[in-house]
Amino acid sequence: MSASLTDNTQKGTLAIRGGRVIDATGERVADVLIDESGRIVDVGPDLTGDRTLDATGCVVSPGFVDLHVHLRQPGREEAETIETGARGAALGGFTAVVAMPNTDPTMDCASVIRDVLALSRGVACDVFPSAAITVGRKGEALTPMAELVGLGVRMFTDDGDGVQDDRLMRRALEYTVGLAPFSGGAPITLAQHCEVKALAEGGFMHEGAWSSRLGIPGQPAEAEVIMVMRDIALARRTGARVHFQHVSCADSVALVRAAKAHGLPVTAEATPHHFCLTDAACASYDSVFKVHPPLRTDADVAAIRAGLADGTIDAIATDHAPHPQHLKELPFDEAPAGMLGLETALALALTELDLPLAKVLALLSWQPAAIANLDAVHGGAIVAGRPANLAIIDPDVTWVVRGDAMASKSRNTPFEGRTLRGKVRHTVLHGEPVVVDGEPTR
Amino acid sequence: MKHLLSIDDLGGESGIEEVLRVTDRFVEVSARDIPKVPALRGYTVAWLFYEDSTRTRLSFETAAKRLSADTMNFSVSSSSVNKGESLRDTVETIAAMGVDAIVVRHKSAGVPWQIARWIDASVINAGDGSHEHPTQALLDAYTIRHHFGSLEGRHIAIVGDSKHSRVARSNVKAFTALGAEVTLVGPQTLLPPSLEGWPVNVSHDLDAVLPTVDVCYLLRMQRERMTEALVPSLREYHTYYGLDGARAARMAKGSIIMHPGPMNRGVEITADVAGLDNAVITEQVANGVAVRMAVLFLLLGSGVDVIGSQS
Incomplete structure (x- = not known):
């Protein structure tokens, strides 16, 4: 390992030298100087500090923000812990992640949120717990949202399940509109995993030509599309902020585009696997390709790419979903759904999307930061006075994906063996290097 | 051909025709007074039926016995599967006992493909979910x-x-x-x-x-x-x-x-x-036995000559 960091143990100022800075305000060649408090103090030519991170040939970006990760703690520490998940996040350039609430117990009450916050101290990225919309994610009763907002929760979701009951979803949206006094004025977002159970239940992959051939019961695209329609209608009715998680169908992209054109407060995310893979991958019966929502068709992949390009989709989120190998060796229909994502997101976006680098960084950093209301700390412009949460990436280096080289406790990457372009070289969290030359420091 | 997971494994018309031609021989064997040949003597075939299917299992079993193969029946209802053993552990355990072929029936599509990735023995799909038979x-x-x-x-x-x-x-x-x-x-x-x-x-x-x-x-x-x-x-x-x-x-x-x-x-x-x-x-049903003899023979056997003839 080359010694980019002159002395890792030493404290003091940190200079990131020789890189090209790209943020929401534009692009310039500049060094970045960070003080001992973890704030940026200067951006310009020829800056030196007590310690140096070499960024020659690299891009210095605001740290990435992942709106959708499953850290599995509490409850399924065999698959992942907050510590290992955060380490993977840092290796992927993420300085902040929003943790999904489908833990055991569910993140649906103050005590569990406090536990998660406590477990998140000192890990390799900032962890922001989301909380469930309904108690136990059962879709029956609302969680104590005001109390949870008081603990710092800014996003609610029953991820893994959509809220099936129309009336309950309407009430949840209405209720969030009145939560501003308890959040210091910060907006609250309801994030929805759009899936109508009555249509999707009993299906294990996208319903179409491949499911028909493979004899695997399918989930029709309409299971997602119908709930997107409903929630757009309810967003219009209530004025509440709705975020569509892991959009997977062409029709969903079109609906979100139209809703935005009408000025509705909706946002959307897409995962790398939904813009890189199709249902044809399931032909191997390898459940590493099983995910919710399922991998869909070439036309859906094209629509998601178009949505990312034209701003309909605001963010790339990973839906990082670790599962132990023995569960992924169950029969396809019995195996749990989900795939790893944190360490491959940037490279997949750079390799597979025909987008300018600054656009990819917007999708990974400042746009998701705004949705999660984290933009005061993450994803902001790289200027003096801001917290130093940064990803220093080499956009041109190629590398081969290896699940067993990842920080995750699990290995279920669907991109095993793929050669990708672009890698995170260093990650800086509140002024401290947490990844140096591709190696984690905590 | 090592496995018979799908009709696709036979490579189209010529491969299917070959199985049917060999089946002709075994129809003839089945009509003999003693419908048994030593073609697979010393080979072991295991049944792994995760789904009830008396007729398919009996058909395969009859076929294997007429070929003089030893058979091993893994009965799911009375096994460690009910104690939570994983599919992979079960299959690797059976393979470790030294079997030449595993005939598998499972309610989930694709299971024979998974098994074929894990072990060296031949795998015969006796029905996987709604997929193939x-x-x-x-x-x-x-x-x-x-x-x-x-x-x-x-x-x-x-x-x-x-x-x-x-x-x-x-x-x-x-x-x-x-x-x-x-x-x-x-x-x-x-x-x-x-x-x-x-x-x-x-x-x-x-x-x-x-x-x-x-x-x-x-x-x-x-x-x-x-x-x-x-x-x-x-x-x-x-x-x-x-x-x-x-x-x-x-x-x-x-x-x-x-x-x-x-x-x-x-x-x-x-x-x-x-x-x-x-x-x-x-x-x-009757042809089923002869076809399964042909499949086992083609996957495991060494040559048509051991079938012999009655006269």
Whole structure:
């Protein structure tokens, strides 16, 4: 390992030298100087500090923000812990992640949120717990949202399940509109995993030509599309902020585009696997390709790419979903759904999307930061006075994906063996290097 | 060929024809006074049936015994599977005992493919979920070939729940590879959601199709389909898609009626039709043993000469 960091143990100022800075305000060649408090103090030519991170040939970006990760703690520490998940996040350039609430117990009450916050101290990225919309994610009763907002929760979701009951979803949206006094004025977002159970239940992959051939019961695209329609209608009715998680169908992209054109407060995310893979991958019966929502068709992949390009989709989120190998060796229909994502997101976006680098960084950093209301700390412009949460990436280096080289406790990457372009070289969290030359420091 | 997971593994017409030719030899063996040859002496074949199937298991077992193979029956209901053992652990345990082939039946599509990735032994798919059942298709093709000399140009209607049918999926591949024209007949709810890439015709009108077919192949109608609202009632299904005497009488002269069993008499087929001379259902069962002998022999055996001849 080359010694980019002159002395890792030493404290003091940190200079990131020789890189090209790209943020929401534009692009310039500049060094970045960070003080001992973890704030940026200067951006310009020829800056030196007590310690140096070499960024020659690299891009210095605001740290990435992942709106959708499953850290599995509490409850399924065999698959992942907050510590290992955060380490993977840092290796992927993420300085902040929003943790999904489908833990055991569910993140649906103050005590569990406090536990998660406590477990998140000192890990390799900032962890922001989301909380469930309904108690136990059962879709029956609302969680104590005001109390949870008081603990710092800014996003609610029953991820893994959509809220099936129309009336309950309407009430949840209405209720969030009145939560501003308890959040210091910060907006609250309801994030929805759009899936109508009555249509999707009993299906294990996208319903179409491949499911028909493979004899695997399918989930029709309409299971997602119908709930997107409903929630757009309810967003219009209530004025509440709705975020569509892991959009997977062409029709969903079109609906979100139209809703935005009408000025509705909706946002959307897409995962790398939904813009890189199709249902044809399931032909191997390898459940590493099983995910919710399922991998869909070439036309859906094209629509998601178009949505990312034209701003309909605001963010790339990973839906990082670790599962132990023995569960992924169950029969396809019995195996749990989900795939790893944190360490491959940037490279997949750079390799597979025909987008300018600054656009990819917007999708990974400042746009998701705004949705999660984290933009005061993450994803902001790289200027003096801001917290130093940064990803220093080499956009041109190629590398081969290896699940067993990842920080995750699990290995279920669907991109095993793929050669990708672009890698995170260093990650800086509140002024401290947490990844140096591709190696984690905590 | 190491495994028989799908009809696709046979590589089209020539591979299927080879199995049918070898089956001819074993039909002859089965007709002997002592229907047993030493072709697979010293080989061990294990049954791994995660789903009840007395007839398919007995058919394979008879086939293996007539080839002098040793057999090992892994009974799921009385095994460590009920103690939470994983599929992989179970399969690797059996493989460690030294088996040459594993015959697997599972309710989930794709399981034989998973098993084939984990072990060195040959894997034979005896039915995986709604996906494939290649030896059923081979015995069906053999039976049709026996009646018509060849499948080339013959019109075969597959009637019923092709959506959930592994028999239909394997049969479509085998029959069309051998040159037959296949029409899937049934209500839209019982057809696969997409037929993209399937070389078949589709009809919802059994009465219109019946006079044009050489083979009317009836699929078993599962009673649980009622609860999924796929058809309004078994009575309605029977009224429009059941083969009764009146419908059978409208079939062309020389045409045959087939069914993979077990039959739901009074639903997809009436008792009188099942007893007609041109209903060849027991013939299918008999051919099943010979076809499975051929498959085991081709996967494991070393040459046709050990079959010998009676005279």
